[in-house]
Amino acid sequence: MTGYRQAGVDLGGAERHVRAISSPVTATWTDSVVGEFGGFAAGVTIPPGYVEPVLMMSTDGVGTKLELARRGGRWDGVGYDLVAMCVDDLAAVGARSIGFVDYLAVGSLDADRDRTIVESVAAACRIAGCPLLGGETAEHPGVMEPDAVDLAGAVMGVLERGSELGPHLVADGDVVIGLTSPNLRSNGFSLVRAVLGDDIDEHVELLLQPSVIYAPVALATVESEGVHAAAHITGGGLRGNLGRVLPPGLGARVDPTTWERPRVFDLIAARGVPAPEMWSTFNMGIGFCLIVDPSVERQVLEGLAEHSARVIGDVVAEDGVTIG
């Protein structure tokens, strides 16, 4: 037991992995990218037009949705979940994502699986319009099970100083616009796994549907006047995430009959999860919200038609988010 290979770290495999992902990674690179793939870090310039750019970061993982991917042997969607979790968090403040890095931890390298995961991250970065600048694939022999995987990532983004969306802009009478989510995105999977038990294998395809990436379309809208706040609906659900962008003294009334609940939520609720728990854990079919001035409602809805945007509620002069 004197070699790194025997200690469970596969250096040759790591090199082959880096070669295999080179082409999908560089395919995400836009004109703003400076540098090269390989030994040296790639950089980006700030897109033109910013007078006082503020840089932001966000980091997230895919959580235990990965365990389902492992059970189902399906890795081609997890990159969408990862990138969506990060870039949509920045989009909710009004920041444009300009660079992404991924961190993949595995018990033991698996060439096909690991290439598929990074390809999936790269494909999602292309949709997000965000270059994948680098990443780390770490082998943790003897600490993680050989087939165990964790995936996290971080994004940097830019916004013009003073243009942050948020509660300071929200006013009584504003309209809440919801962008639909056909699936669970990447939240609530520990609960899903607990309530479905071994039956989960029958529903792998449905549960693994990749997250929609709202950022590009949402940001185009955000740049128009009259958009006051936005919320990425993650853990905590509509109540938690919408609540965080409302100022003290204002609340929101959401009408749950304004959109159709995707059937995956019925499947989970049918296992005995009470409604309040459902609403505070899952997105329930709305993955991203904008809070806008009524005067721009029609224009915003048109801009977001791709995500079946609709008015789901309004801002009212009483604290808290009421649903129904």
Next chain:
Amino acid sequence: MTGYRQAGVDLGGAERHVRAISSPVTATWTDSVVGEFGGFAAGVTIPPGYVEPVLMMSTDGVGTKLELARRGGRWDGVGYDLVAMCVDDLAAVGARSIGFVDYLAVGSLDADRDRTIVESVAAACRIAGCPLLGGETAEHPGVMEPDAVDLAGAVMGVLERGSELGPHLVADGDVVIGLTSPNLRSNGFSLVRAVLGDDIDEHVELLLQPSVIYAPVALATVESEGVHAAAHITGGGLRGNLGRVLPPGLGARVDPTTWERPRVFDLIAARGVPAPEMWSTFNMGIGFCLIVDPSVERQVLEGLAEHSARVIGDVVAEDGVTIG
């Protein structure tokens, strides 16, 4: 089994964790930070003086050094390892770190441990002069063992376009300056664990010594004329990492008698790890190198006295890194 709490996700614990780390996190914030801790992402402005700023990112984890921290129940150094791995990678290109995010994945929350880890990341960020802008603590019940921990992070940094250090600047006759590392930093732990077996518990304190963070001092030097390239000595050792910053046709001759090997490396070698494997896995006492023009040698050595910098070799007109 219908509640998130029962599914193993401790939302109250997560909230308490966020409150506990608020003060150490915001203590890392410099005047460049815009925003607030909590619901909304914090941002940073680019430090003054950049004409054409290029933004870079780097991501890394602490690897299986964490397993040793778990065995030893000592978490107060791991943040130094994490921050060092990321910011010193950027420093090697000449980029200044301006924002950091951490990703902590655990089987089950442990208030003391998790606070200690984030405090340690924050303390290291202060040393690195890099604001900790956010982070994610993810609970993975049923997927990770309750007491399992993984820690990764990502940094963004800035450098002036065209000022990147690298092989394009390196010339025959340049001097290789080494900054000493008193310990393993965060590399080679899978090999260490394999060769030491259960004896590892006798050496936990020695093995867990936190990584030196070279970036602040190294960057002050890098800004002077005559510094051509730099290498952060991580996995791959001096040969691998120095080799990556040498252009085709040039190599380096390193004299290993120019510094004293910390005893931790003897301890590992004594378990039968052959010298070539030692040199290609561990830093062997040199954690960061600069390749400089001989005319600035003295000045650079003086600037890096804090890290017992010394000339360890020179650049020669033959490919490859020779040691000894």
